[in-house]
Amino acid sequence: MSKLYRFLPSMDQILDGITTDKDMAALPRPLIKDHASAFLDICREEIRAGAITEEAQLKLEVLLPRMTAYVRAQSRPHFRRVLNATGVVVHTNLGRSLLAKSAIEAVAEACGHYSNCEFDLSTGQRGSRYSHVEKILCDITGAEAALVVNNNAAAVFIMLETLAKGKEVIVSRGQLVEIGGSFRIPEVMKKSGATLHEVGATNRAHVHDYENAINDETGALMRVHTSNYRIVGFTKEVGLPEMRALGDKYNLPVIEDLGSGSLYSLQGAGLLGEPTVQEVIAQGADLVSFSGDKVLGGPQAGIIVGKKEYVDRIKKNQINRAMRIDKMTLAALEATLRLYLDMDVARKQVPTLRMITASQESLKSKARRLADAIRAEFGDTAEVGMKKGFSRVGGGAFPEYDLPGTLVTLNVKGISADDLRVALLDTDPPLVARIEDDAFLLDPRTLTQTEIKLAATVLRQAAESLK
Structure with a gap:
């Protein structure tokens, strides 16, 4: 030997x-x-x-x-493309939202060439990178001013650090949100130097709870949208108009953290309870923060819109330098926002909105094409079927709503659903799907039209690797 x-x-x-x-x-x-x-x-x-x-x-x-x-x-890159057949549209673990074609092209342009990132073409002098997106954000939302940082947690942090450092911020107990990765509003607030002042009960808060808590140390009133959970039953929260009146009475800024903020109303898709940024601004919030890469369907970013006096103060905060976005994010965000100037165009061209609002007929047709492609790859070595099922928006948005659709079922002879799931993690590209009641399920909602054939091919590759 x-x-x-x-x-x-x-x-x-x-x-x-x-x-x-x-x-x-x-x-x-x-x-x-x-x-x-x-x-x-x-x-x-x-x-x-x-x-x-x-x-x-x-x-x-x-x-x-x-x-x-x-x-x-x-030697394959560690950061790789993945086929998403889970049906979760804004899948945090799989990179959240897909960018629109125009946004992808804008990123490539920004990366491959010099640009006017911080150069004012009208004066030939140094300019502000935020000028590329501030006006369009104001036009869409109705806000006076806007600022973009690297994510929504950063947006919440810098708002609090600027307006309420060393002071109290009043928040309802029922809105002390924890998002993925154990990031919690109370901890973010503590790091900002502000002091959390909880009011109300977990399920009910009243205007008088806020008013009784206001004192000389109060720096702001804050609402946190519970986008990733719901408290139902015997509940009450103080609405933004009531909060606005209280802020006016005591000369306090009203801050609204929308989390997964939306510029497009999804009520037509049967998704209720998620206010648009425009609605929140119209109801009188001084500052609103939300994500760029969730329901909005753009790149990762934390967007702050609101009253100019407050946004200008945040812009001058030295911490803003550590949270600024790069040219790729700017390019992708501007291109995405331009689509929202016509909401019908946004619905058709922003992949996140297109997937969420897809019709039952189109989803069934897509499932049929996927099933046919899989049958062509497997022949009589697998049983392929279709069934009614549900997708999810994901990204912490609309937690109590399912999106009805059509799923494709796959049973490969001699191979368990879990073994197939593991083998698909090593295909090129990998494919992630669902297992429910020991059945392997693929949701075509989150596969693009060009990925149907590719999904069928990697399924066959995975099955062959297990023989």
Whole structure:
């Protein structure tokens, strides 16, 4: 056994052999060397285990196909495209919203060329990066001013740090939200230097609760939209008009954190309870914060809109420098917002809105095409069907609402649903779907038209890897 080790090919032989593949030749040589060395360690382990017993098994021409496949697999980028067949439209773990075509093109333009990121073309002098999106945000929302930071948690933090550092901020107990990753409003507030003043009960809060809590240390009144949960039954919350009247009475700013903010009303899709940013501004909020990459369907960003006097103060906050967005985000956000100048255009061209508002007929047709594509790949080795089911908006929005649609069911003979799920994580690209009651389900709502055939292909690849 020990004699076999000497017959392993040298690294120089491996590098010369493996780089004859044009795809491998394009990879950095040190990367190839690292992965080839790891493959040799696998070969040594196979010798020790008795899987390799002859010198002929270690010849370069014998090992090369397997080694090339191993190096290719290990050299794939860690950050990769994934096919989303879960039916969760704003899937946080899978990168949230897809960008519209115009936004993708704008990002490519911003990356491939110099730009007027902070250059005023009308004066030839230094300009503000926020000028590219501030006016269009104001035009859409009706706000006086706007600012964009890197995410909504940052937006909430800088609003509180600017307006209420060292002061109290009054919030209803029923609105002390925790979002994914255990980020909580009370902790964000504490880091900002503001002091949380809870009022009301978990399920009910009244105007007098807020008014009784106001004192000389009060810096702001705050509402937090419970976008990722609902309290139902015997409940009451103070509406924004009532809060606005209280703010006017005591000369206090009223802040509204919308979380997954929407510029497009989804009531027509049967989704209620999610106010649009425009509605909140019209009801008198001084400042409103919301995400750019959830229901809005743009890049990750924290958007602040509201009264100019408050937004200007936030812009001058030194922390703003640490939270500013880059040119790619600016380009994608402006392109996305331009679509919202015509709401019908936004519904058709913003992928998030298009998926959420998709008709039952279109979803059934899409499911039929997916089922047919899968049957073509598997033949009689799998049972493929269709059934009624539900999708979700995701991203913490509309937690109590399901989106009805049509699902595709797949049962591959001799392969369990869970084994297929695991194998699909290693396909190129990987595919993520659902398992319910031991059945493997694919929701076509979150697959693009061009991904139907690709999904069927990687399903077959995954199944073949398990044989």
